[in-house]
Amino acid sequence: MTTPQDEQNIPLSQIKADFTDQTEPQDDRLIELLKRAYTQQIVCRQATISLGNITPYSDYRPTISEAFRKHFQQTLEAGQPMSLLVYEQDGHFVMGDDYSAYSLYKEAGITSVPCTILDPGDAALKLLDISEPFYLELPTAEIIDHTTE
Numbered sequence: 604m605t606t607p608q609d610e611q612n613i614p615l616s617q618i619k620a621d622f623t624d625q626t627e628p629q630d631d632r633l634i635e636l637l638k639r640a641y642t643q644q645i646v647c648r649q650a651t652i653s654l655g656n657i658t659p660y661s662d663y664r665p666t667i668s669e670a671f672r673k674h675f676q677q678t679l680e681a682g683q684p685m686s687l688l689v690y691e692q693d694g695h696f697v698m699g700d701d702y703s704a705y706s707l708y709k710e711a712g713i714t715s716v717p718c719t720i721l722d723p724g725d726a727a728l729k730l731l732d733i734s735e736p737f738y739l740e741l742p743t744a745e746i747i748d749h750t751t752e
Contacts, residue, residue, distance in 0.1 A: 627699075627700070630699030630700065632692075633688065633690060633697075636690050636722055640739040645721065646722070646738060647720060647723070648719075648720050648735070650718055650720060650732055651716065651730075651732050652715065652718045652730065654713065657695070657716070657718070659699070660697055661699075664702075664706070665702045665703045667707065671703055672707065675703075679711075685701070685704040685717070686717040686718055687717070687718045687719070688718070688719050689719070690720065690721045690722060694726050695726070696718065696727075721739075
């Protein structure tokens with residue numbers, strides 16, 4: 604478990620997010636929405652969404668490490684399942700960043716998943732358990748090995 608003493612600030616210039624054939628494709632719409640969300644130009648909402656109403660941005664299939672599988676299972680068992688980042692497009696929700704968690708939800712047969720909806724529109728507002736609007740806080744990072752060894 605991470606304690607405040609363990610936390611470190613890392614300059615953004617040192618963070619590299621390369622998109623290659625071995626990584627998920629870059630979803631420019633998602634990146635733009637995240638920029639706007641972190642600068643409080645748009646709001647977000649939490650909701651539970653049917654996995655069938657979520658479309659991956661691409662057909663990318665991640666290689667999921669045992670460490671990430673274990674972490675994913677621990678979050679489920681703790682009652683704090685991972686939230687997928689989604690945005691609305693043509694009446695459905697697009698997931699362009701959380702391929703490992705999305706794949707594990709499908710693998711586990713989980714049909715409804717927690718989501719953070721960036722800039723929710725008409726489809727989101729029809730969801731039964733949608734939260735009040737909120738602004739995204741700047742993210743923190745936890746290192747979890749997503750690749751196989």
